[in-house]
Amino acid sequence: MSLNSLRLPFLVFCVFVLLWQVIVTFFKVPDYLVPSPLQIAVLIPARFGDLSSAFIITGGEALGGFLSSAVVGVAVGMFFSVSAIIRRCFYPYVVLLQTIPIIAISPLILLWLGNGSSAVLCISFLISLPAVIVNATQGLISVEINLLNLFRMGNATVPVILFKLRLPHALPHIFVGLKIAAGASVVGALVGETFAGTSALGAGGLGYSSIYALSQLDTPYLFALILTSSLLGLLFFFAVIILERRLVGKWHDSILGDRLE
Amino acid sequence: MRGSNHPPFISISHLSKEYPNDRKVISDLALAAAAGEFVSVLGASGCGKSTLLKMIAGLSPISGGSIHIDGMIPANAREIMSFVFQDPTLLPWRTVAGNVELALEFEGLSKALRRKRIDSVLTLVGLRDVGSYYPRQLSGGMKMRVSIARALVTTPRLLLMDEPFGALDEMTRNRLNEELLTLKDAQRWTTLFVTHSISEAVFLSDRIVLMSGNPGKVHEEFAIPLPTPRTAALRGEPAFLSLVGQISRALAAIHP
Numbered sequence: 001m002s003l004n005s006l007r008l009p010f011l012v013f014c015v016f017v018l019l020w021q022v023i024v025t026f027f028k029v030p031d032y033l034v035p036s037p038l039q040i041a042v043l044i045p046a047r048f049g050d051l052s053s054a055f056i057i058t059g060g061e062a063l064g065g066f067l068s069s070a071v072v073g074v075a076v077g078m079f080f081s082v083s084a085i086i087r088r089c090f091y092p093y094v095v096l097l098q099t100i101p102i103i104a105i106s107p108l109i110l111l112w113l114g115n116g117s118s119a120v121l122c123i124s125f126l127i128s129l130p131a132v133i134v135n136a137t138q139g140l141i142s143v144e145i146n147l148l149n150l151f152r153m154g155n156a157t158v159p160v161i162l163f164k165l166r167l168p169h170a171l172p173h174i175f176v177g178l179k180i181a182a183g184a185s186v187v188g189a190l191v192g193e194t195f196a197g198t199s200a201l202g203a204g205g206l207g208y209s210s211i212y213a214l215s216q217l218d219t220p221y222l223f224a225l226i227l228t229s230s231l232l233g234l235l236f237f238f239a240v241i242i243l244e245r246r247l248v249g250k251w252h253d254s255i256l257g258d259r260l261e
Numbered sequence: 262m263r264g265s266n267h268p269p270f271i272s273i274s275h276l277s278k279e280y281p282n283d284r285k286v287i288s289d290l291a292l293a294a295a296a297g298e299f300v301s302v303l304g305a306s307g308c309g310k311s312t313l314l315k316m317i318a319g320l321s322p323i324s325g326g327s328i329h330i331d332g333m334i335p336a337n338a339r340e341i342m343s344f345v346f347q348d349p350t351l352l353p354w355r356t357v358a359g360n361v362e363l364a365l366e367f368e369g370l371s372k373a374l375r376r377k378r379i380d381s382v383l384t385l386v387g388l389r390d391v392g393s394y395y396p397r398q399l400s401g402g403m404k405m406r407v408s409i410a411r412a413l414v415t416t417p418r419l420l421l422m423d424e425p426f427g428a429l430d431e432m433t434r435n436r437l438n439e440e441l442l443t444l445k446d447a448q449r450w451t452t453l454f455v456t457h458s459i460s461e462a463v464f465l466s467d468r469i470v471l472m473s474g475n476p477g478k479v480h481e482e483f484a485i486p487l488p489t490p491r492t493a494a495l496r497g498e499p500a501f502l503s504l505v506g507q508i509s510r511a512l513a514a515i516h517p
Contacts, residue, residue, distance in 0.1 A: 146346040149320050153344050154367030164363075168354045251354045251395045 035220035040227070043220050050209070051228050058189050058205035059232055061117050065124025066185035066236065070178060072125075073132025077174075080133075081140035081166055082158060091137070098130035102188070106195045119196035120205070124188030128181035132174070139173025140166045172252050175244045182236040190229055206232070268332070269293035270451050271317070271419070275326035277476075278312055286312050288476035290326070294468075296418075299445065299452045301462035301469045303508070305516055309477025310455045314423050317453065318344050330419060340368075342419035343412035347427055349404035351396040351411075358383065358392040361411045368415060382414040385444065402433040406440075413444065422454045426461065435493065438464055442491055459512065463504045464491060471508070473515045481511055 017037045023029070024036040031039060044051065076094075080087040106123055113119040143166055151161050190207035197208025204212065206229045213222040271294040278287040287309045294300045302310045315321035317328055319335030330338040343364070351360045358379050365375045383389045386406045396404055405425060412420060426434040438461060445452065456462050462469050466485050473480040487500060495501050 144348075144350065146348060146350045147352070149315075149318075149344070149346070150350055150363075151367075152320060153318060153339055153342075154364065155339055156367060164366075165352070168352070171354075248354070251397065253397065 032217045032219045035223055039220050040223045044224050044227075047221065047224065051224060054204060054206045054209045054225070055228050055232060057117070058186075058193065058207060058229070059235075061120045061192070061205060062124055062185045062189035062232065062236065064121040065128055065188055066181055068121075068125045069128035069132050069181050069185065073129055073177060073181070074136045074174060076133050077136030077140050077170070078162060078167075080137045081170075082162065087137070087141075094130055094133045094137075097126075098134065102127045103191060106192065110196050113196075115196050117205075120189055120192035120207075123192035123196070124185045127188035127191075128185040131180035131184065132177040135173045135177030135180075136170055139170025142173075143169050171248050175240065175248065178240050178244075179237065182240045183233060186229070186233045186236055268329075270296040270298070270331055271453070272329045273317070273327070276313075276316070276323060276328060277325040278309065278316065278321070279324045285476040287316075288478055290478045292470060292479060294451055294453065296451055297449050299454065299465055299467045301454045301456055301466040302472060303456060303459065303462050303469055303512065304472030304477070304480075305474055305512075306457070308472045308474030310472055311423055313472075313477065314344075314421050314453060314455050318342065318421055320344075338419070340415075341417060342421060343415060343417040345408055345412045345420065345422040345425045347424045349396070349401075349408040351404060351407055353396050356393050356395055357388055357399070357407050360396070360407055361414050364411050364415050378414055382410045385413070386410045386440070401429055402437060405429065405437060409437075409441070409444075413448070416448065416450075418450055420450050420452045422452065424455055424457065427457060434458075434461065435496070439491075439493055441465065442489075446490060459508050460496065460501075460505050463487075463501060463508065464496065469508060471511055471515070480515055483508055483511075 021037050024034055080091060102123060105126070109119050109122050109126075113122060147165060147169075148161070151165055156164070189205070190210075193205045193207025194211050197205055197211070206225050210222055210225045210229075213219070213225060271292070273290060273292040276287060276290040276292075277285065279285050290309075290313065292300075292313075302313065304310050312321060316323050317330070317335055319339060328335055331341065352363065355363070361379050361382060362375055365378060370378070379392070380389070383392055386409060388403070388406055388410060391399065391403065396407070399407070408425070426437055429437070442465060452465075454462070454465060463485055469483045469485060470479055471481040471483070472478065483504070485504060487495060487504070
């Protein structure tokens with residue numbers, strides 16, 4: 001996307017914010033229901049310290065959940081691709097894991113790990129994991145038969161086939177999983193905090209702070225927290241996109257297609 | 262050469278192939294090829310040509326009979342043969358040079374030695390200038406050249422080709438046929454070439470083997486006594502056209 005193509009959406013954003021300000025001011029909407037944009041804009045620098053510490057806590061938990069789901073997800077996919085027996089035994093459970101609402105198991109995680117960041121990280125990890133496993137497995141097993149024959153003609157060993165053929169072939173698929181996981185890990189961390197967040201001073205992440213702000217009817221701060229959470233989600237998503245461009249940008253159609261215009 | 266007492270370079274006898282559902286694809290097939298010979302296998306789709314090639318490569322197990330390549334069974338002869346598939350089968354994440362290098366990595370060659378071999382084979386097939394390109398930047402004909410370069414870089418003694426030019430337009434196919442013969446005259450490997458095209462088979466081969474299907478076996482063999490080296494002009498000559506006609510009629514007689 002060029003800067004030029006961002007001009008219209010930006011204009012829409014300005015009009016939206018302006019309308020919001022006018023309506024809130026004109027109808028005298030109480031700020032515990034809907035604060036004005038100006039109020040939020042003033043609040044953000046004023047409570048920058050609180051916001052950034054909450055950002056760092058939740059960001060750390062989400063990053064932990066994301067990275068562990070990436071590593072575990074790709075590793076599980078590799079086992080599945082190497083052995084059809086292992087795949088047949090366990091793959092249905094991965095699909096099942098996808099259908100279980102992780103929120104339903106959250107109380108158990110809380111019971112086992114106690115309140116705090118490790119429980120939140122665990123929830124974030126579990127929510128992100130299935131998408132990585134499913135997409136990585138798909139990519140690792142969908143190698144063209146003659147490419148496999150080529151490696152067999154070269155008497156290639158199983159690890160050589162895995163690392164020189166299956167893994168690079170699976171990269172575009174793995175990135176599909178990682179993009180889903182990037183969003184899911186942030187959601188997982190935020191939701192996890194509403195269960196397992198700690199109230200210890202300076203240890204509350206964005207999710208916990210949101211619940212607290214709600215209980216105090218501190219709606220302007222709640223809005224500031226929502227904006228910060230969105231920023232976190234965007235950051236994760238773009239980090240994965242940049243990594244994808246570096247790793248598969250030169251050779252895969254999904255990336256090159258954008259540049260054809 | 263075939264008159265001598267030496268065992269042929271490739272010798273196949275009583276070969277059969279059955280799938281678990283009792284479907285017989287190949288039955289009692291016999292075939293021999295001398296070292297340096299260019300043999301094409303012609304036949305209708307589904308007559309077992311590709312299966313035959315995969316069995317010689319050791320990629321598909323045999324159900325009965327025997328295959329020997331220079332006295333070795335296929336699984337032990339992989340180091341002396343290369344396979345060119347119907348599609349270029351290139352790794353899209355590797356450059357042209359990287360794709361050719363793969364074959365040398367399998368052989369465990371040192372980095373410096375690989376560089377030299379890649380350079381010379383890319384020059385040989387006319388790809389010297391595109392060594393750093395990715396496959397998606399190449400035309401179909403160029404991709405096939407990369408595939409052939411990858412097969413030749415290990416200086417194989419047996420080249421197995423499974424309809425390598427089937428997906429190309431006729432002009433590109435003809436040019437690659439001519440290039441293949443030039444390369445072969447310089448390196449003298451033995452070739453087994455599976456194709457659907459009668460004129461391609463006549464142009465390239467020393468001998469053509471006609472297969473009939475259900476189950477697949479050798480139906481008839483034709484020596485191609487056209488002079489070498491062969492050039493594009495050969496395709497217009499009466500001797501060439503008469504051979505094409507003769508083999509077309511034989512093929513039509515199998516599948517009336």
